[in-house]
Amino acid sequence: MSARLSSVSDYEALLDKYDTWMFDCDGVLWQGDRLIEGAVDVLGLLRRRQKKVIFVTNNATKSRKSYKGKFDQLGVEAHVDEIYGSAYAAAVYISSVMKLPKHKKVYVIGMKGMEEELHEEGVAFLGGMDPADCTLEPFSLADFTLDPDVGAVLCGLDTNINYTKLSKAFQYLTRNPGCVFLATNEDSTYPVADGLLPGAGSISAPLRYALGKDPISIGKPATTMLDCIKAKIDFDPKRTIMVGDRLNTDILFGQGGGLATLLVLTGITSEAEISGPDASSIVPDFVTQSIGDLRSIGK
Amino acid sequence: MSARLSSVSDYEALLDKYDTWMFDCDGVLWQGDRLIEGAVDVLGLLRRRQKKVIFVTNNATKSRKSYKGKFDQLGVEAHVDEIYGSAYAAAVYISSVMKLPKHKKVYVIGMKGMEEELHEEGVAFLGGMDPADCTLEPFSLADFTLDPDVGAVLCGLDTNINYTKLSKAFQYLTRNPGCVFLATNEDSTYPVADGLLPGAGSISAPLRYALGKDPISIGKPATTMLDCIKAKIDFDPKRTIMVGDRLNTDILFGQGGGLATLLVLTGITSEAEISGPDASSIVPDFVTQSIGDLRSIGK
Numbered sequence: 214m215s216a217r218l219s220s221v222s223d224y225e226a227l228l229d230k231y232d233t234w235m236f237d238c239d240g241v242l243w244q245g246d247r248l249i250e251g252a253v254d255v256l257g258l259l260r261r262r263q264k265k266v267i268f269v270t271n272n273a274t275k276s277r278k279s280y281k282g283k284f285d286q287l288g289v290e291a292h293v294d295e296i297y298g299s300a301y302a303a304a305v306y307i308s309s310v311m312k313l314p315k316h317k318k319v320y321v322i323g324m325k326g327m328e329e330e331l332h333e334e335g336v337a338f339l340g341g342m343d344p345a346d347c348t349l350e351p352f353s354l355a356d357f358t359l360d361p362d363v364g365a366v367l368c369g370l371d372t373n374i375n376y377t378k379l380s381k382a383f384q385y386l387t388r389n390p391g392c393v394f395l396a397t398n399e400d401s402t403y404p405v406a407d408g409l410l411p412g413a414g415s416i417s418a419p420l421r422y423a424l425g426k427d428p429i430s431i432g433k434p435a436t437t438m439l440d441c442i443k444a445k446i447d448f449d450p451k452r453t454i455m456v457g458d459r460l461n462t463d464i465l466f467g468q469g470g471g472l473a474t475l476l477v478l479t480g481i482t483s484e485a486e487i488s489g490p491d492a493s494s495i496v497p498d499f500v501t502q503s504i505g506d507l508r509s510i511g512k
Numbered sequence: 513m514s515a516r517l518s519s520v521s522d523y524e525a526l527l528d529k530y531d532t533w534m535f536d537c538d539g540v541l542w543q544g545d546r547l548i549e550g551a552v553d554v555l556g557l558l559r560r561r562q563k564k565v566i567f568v569t570n571n572a573t574k575s576r577k578s579y580k581g582k583f584d585q586l587g588v589e590a591h592v593d594e595i596y597g598s599a600y601a602a603a604v605y606i607s608s609v610m611k612l613p614k615h616k617k618v619y620v621i622g623m624k625g626m627e628e629e630l631h632e633e634g635v636a637f638l639g640g641m642d643p644a645d646c647t648l649e650p651f652s653l654a655d656f657t658l659d660p661d662v663g664a665v666l667c668g669l670d671t672n673i674n675y676t677k678l679s680k681a682f683q684y685l686t687r688n689p690g691c692v693f694l695a696t697n698e699d700s701t702y703p704v705a706d707g708l709l710p711g712a713g714s715i716s717a718p719l720r721y722a723l724g725k726d727p728i729s730i731g732k733p734a735t736t737m738l739d740c741i742k743a744k745i746d747f748d749p750k751r752t753i754m755v756g757d758r759l760n761t762d763i764l765f766g767q768g769g770g771l772a773t774l775l776v777l778t779g780i781t782s783e784a785e786i787s788g789p790d791a792s793s794i795v796p797d798f799v800t801q802s803i804g805d806l807r808s809i810g811k
Contacts, residue, residue, distance in 0.1 A: 349646055349672050373675070374673070376672070376673055379714065401721055410653065415718035422717035423701055
């Protein structure tokens with residue numbers, strides 16, 4: 214059972230126990246373009262207490278640099294090297310784990326942020342934001358030239374998703390021997406200010422269905438993302454806590470990496486999913502209503 | 513084990529046993545725009561022997577009327593009332609089985625053929641080929657007005673698939689109480705002259721994934737399609753044979769309806785899928801290389 218946190222001493226005990234605080238962003242620090250009340254104060258408090266603060270997001274539409282712009286715009290202090298996104302982790306995975314040879318390329322179903330991260334890691338790509346691929350013009354297989362150097366297809370949230378991209382990706386995955394099927398993350402939905410839209414997992418779903426095969430997923434809950442963080446910074450998993458709003462991504466990610474987990478109820482997960490007869494089998498160590506609750510320490 | 517047909521007497525015995533011949537089209541009578549050798553002769557032979565001929569296709573991009581155009585163009589005799597498509601069956605299902613009230617509407621992820629069949633059955637719809645829905649412009653949930661009269665979402669192969677259509681369909685399915693999730697068919701791939709493209713099942717896959725729920729599927733292998741044929745014509749299932757090229761649609765459809773089944777190898781299914789260690793668990797009654805093989809009778 215999760216421990217419910219509510220008193221100043223509960224929060225003080227948590228701060229004593231954990232040196233590294235990993236945060237999911239959407240649904241934890243903000244909801245769409247609206248800051249969660251108290252989030253800035255709590256991050257400030259953690260920094261004053263010398264805690265290491267890391268932001269771990271599955272959002273693959275933005276590069277770390279442009280994601281920092283979102284922090285800036287909302288007045289949340291963050292540094293690019295504290296931000297880990299699934300597009301960045303995917304680019305690192307392709308260059309450092311898969312070790313895709315330099316002459317090989319990635320076919321991208323994704324947006325500018327993914328292109329930027331691949332570019333920074335020196336990974337060649339095609340598709341993505343290319344106007345020839347962002348089209349509703351009919352796709353003709355007869356007019357398509359298969360590039361034999363495409364060694365992977367990387368799928369993330371792409372609001373330009375269309376039949377041409379899906380068809381090209383399907384050709385690479387079925388006709389280029391060894392072509393690897395990758396997804397930045399498998400979030401079923403994507404929270405915006407007024408509700409939910411289909412998420413990155415929904416964008417790779419057509420290929421998953423057509424191929425009868427799941428992609429290698431990079432983002433939370435996969436440990437690939439944590440491996441990527443480990444490669445860049447030092448932290449003791451036993452003294453690290455993952456704060457998130459989604460059981461099947463954030464909390465599972467923390468548990469898979471041996472971290473403590475704190476669920477907040479300002480995002481996707483509702484009270485009914487953690488208590489009562491229909492509760493999820495994924496049980497966080499701690500639960501609090503909002504990250505803003507930790508402000509009580511500072512008072 | 514399937515009976516392999518090869519001699520004139522094999523084919524003669526088949527003709528004696530079955531009065532109604534149901535044919536899948538793509539991969540059986542033609543491949544893309546190329547007629548299967550002998551198909552026209554065999555259909556002529558069946559008609560001369562007073563057999564009832566029915567064409568059963570999962571293709572939902574064309575109405576029966578426009579599908580007849582494909583037969584005409586390839587020089588294959590066919591009449592509109594012999595053609596059953598999954599768009600037609602879906603429209604009949606919505607009006608006659610679901611009995612969607614007249615003031616209710618269907619949100620369409622599909623093409624002109626689907627719109628035509630819904631129109632003929634008197635079912636109101638939105639989405640589909642509407643230029644406002646066939647767009648790669650960003651979708652804003654804040655600017656979207658939910659139509660409370662949308663009582664179903666119908667998904668078929670749609671080469672205009674995009675994030676706006678997926679987002680609208682997702683809103684209807686999650687926010688309109690009782691809104692029914694329908695798919696014309698679940699074919700994972702779609703055969704064209706030069707290969708395979710993602711099929712109708714891939715188009716509904718994003719919604720399936722985002723909702724965590726499967727659609728009610730109308731086309732083969734679902735028996736809904738057969739119910740639709742039964743409502744229109746008389747046939748004795750015991751004296752009916754389904755001829756197809758796909759085990760998991762055509763052959764399963766025939767078996768589910770208590771029909772005999774004949775697999776041809778001119779389409780999706782390869783020899784390895786019906787014999788040897790990796791053979792499918794779906795076993796047709798009869799197998800022949802091509803529908804053209806039955807010509808030997810006429811010689």
